[in-house]
Amino acid sequence: MIIAIDGPAASGKGTIAKRVAAHYGLAYLDTGTLYRAVARDTLARSRDPADADEALNSAKALDPSTLGDPGLRKPGLAEAASLVAKHPEVREELLAYQRSFARAKSGAVLDGRDIGTVICPDADVKLFVTATPEERARRRYLELKQAGIEVSEAEVQCDIRRRDERDKHRAAAPLRRAPDAHLLDTTNFDIDAAFKAAIDLIDAALARAGHAG
Numbered sequence: 001m002i003i004a005i006d007g008p009a010a011s012g013k014g015t016i017a018k019r020v021a022a023h024y025g026l027a028y029l030d031t032g033t034l035y036r037a038v039a040r041d042t043l044a045r046s047r048d049p050a051d052a053d054e055a056l057n058s059a060k061a062l063d064p065s066t067l068g069d070p071g072l073r074k075p076g077l078a079e080a081a082s083l084v085a086k087h088p089e090v091r092e093e094l095l096a097y098q099r100s101f102a103r104a105k106s107g108a109v110l111d112g113r114d115i116g117t118v119i120c121p122d123a124d125v126k127l128f129v130t131a132t133p134e135e136r137a138r139r140r141y142l143e144l145k146q147a148g149i150e151v152s153e154a155e156v157q158c159d160i161r162r163r164d165e166r167d168k169h170r171a172a173a174p175l176r177r178a179p180d181a182h183l184l185d186t187t188n189f190d191i192d193a194a195f196k197a198a199i200d201l202i203d204a205a206l207a208r209a210g211h212a213g
């Protein structure tokens with residue numbers, strides 16, 4: 001079974017995806033870490049993430065064993081990740097890894113921007129997780145504050161909006177809801193309520209498709 005979860009920054013998709021994977025006993029891949037790792041490696045070579053050739057070189061040399069690096073969640077990398085993610089050749093290079101992960105024997109949950117549209121268009125269930133930009137900025141701000149990172153909420157909202165615009169309007173695999181994805185708006189939900197809503201949507205979709213159990 002493959003579950004595809006897409007959505008904009010700080011919508012709650014990562015936390016939901018992780019819990020959904022644990023609930024159904026599926027492997028989990030946060031595909032944002034791939035783009036963040038390509039950005040990290042490009043910057044580490046003092047190269048420009050907006051340069052397609054340089055970003056592609058990093059994608060080709062990417063070592064999947066470094067995807068657990070906690071440094072990948074640093075806020076500065078999000079912007080660079082969205083720059084490398086614009087290059088179609090980088091996306092193409094990262095495709096095989098994601099598809100092969102999705103074929104794990106146990107089944108898999110993948111979260112990102114283009115899982116339901118490009119990476120796993122035949123996923124058994126697709127969710128598109130959203131929340132208002134104000135609520136998403138509030139959540140990300142609190143996350144950063146907890147991690148000891150000093151930024152203003154206004155700054156975070158500005159960064160998120162800029163990144164959303166870039167992700168939605170790029171030519172290659174833009175962020176959009178697949179026509180068959182279930183919409184989950186988490187604006188007024190805490191994480192437990194969002195997780196429950198996700199499970200209800202997934203169980204209903206699986207029952208309709210005749211999946212056992």
Ligand code: CDP
Pocket residue numbers: 008009010011014031032033035036078081082083085111112113114115163167
């Ligand atoms: O955690 P957050 O939602 O802020 O970001 P992320 O999921 O780690 O993704 C960082 C950036 O990678 C996004 O802004 C996208 O530009 C890019 N990305 C993508 O293009 N496609 C994916 N499947 C996942 C991430």
